[in-house]
Amino acid sequence: MRTSIISTVMLCTAAAALVACDPTDTAGSKPSKPTAAPSTSTPATPSSSASEAAGEKKAVSKFVGMGLQTAQDKAQSEGFRVLTSHDALGRSRAQAFDRNWKVCSQSVEAGTKVATTTMLDFGAVKTDESCPAKDNQEPAKASGTMPNFKGKSVKAARGALPSSVSIDVTDASGTDRIVFMESNWQVCAQSPAAGAKLTGQPVEFKAVKFGEACS
16 A cells, blocks of 8 residues: 555656656746737828818809809819809798799809818899899898888798797788788788887787889
């Protein structure tokens, strides 16, 4: 029995020595840090979209006299993509079908160099209408006093007043027509009068269609 125990101890000692001397044992060693491969990439060049975002400068073309749709298409092809339009007669009509409108004025004069991110605003009238001598802006928002709305469209007048104001519109011709499509009707008389203090009181307009005379 004693001989067997001694043999077992010697075998275990020899096995431990072999493991300790084994050159393939990597227990406890730190992994080697990988070496980064040299970069072969080249600096990126700005893309065309980046140039547009930065606002590349270009000369603005002459758009006056063009159909509104054609003017918008041309402006976009030249890099100007921030476009808007308004009723040059100041009647607050929406340009729902651009092909039915023509350009009378442009917010940036032709030949002027501006960033392509600049908004271009076209003043327009319908193709069968004459351009006004001067672009008619819609009335400014009322601020405490009643503006003078005579000659302005009922729609523009309504838009200039606070949305909470009660407004009554009647036909000034005396024929009791329904005032439909308020952008086609012009104010002939108003109450309160221009300059009166606005205290939340109801507003009354008497109106006729554009092209008709106020009675």
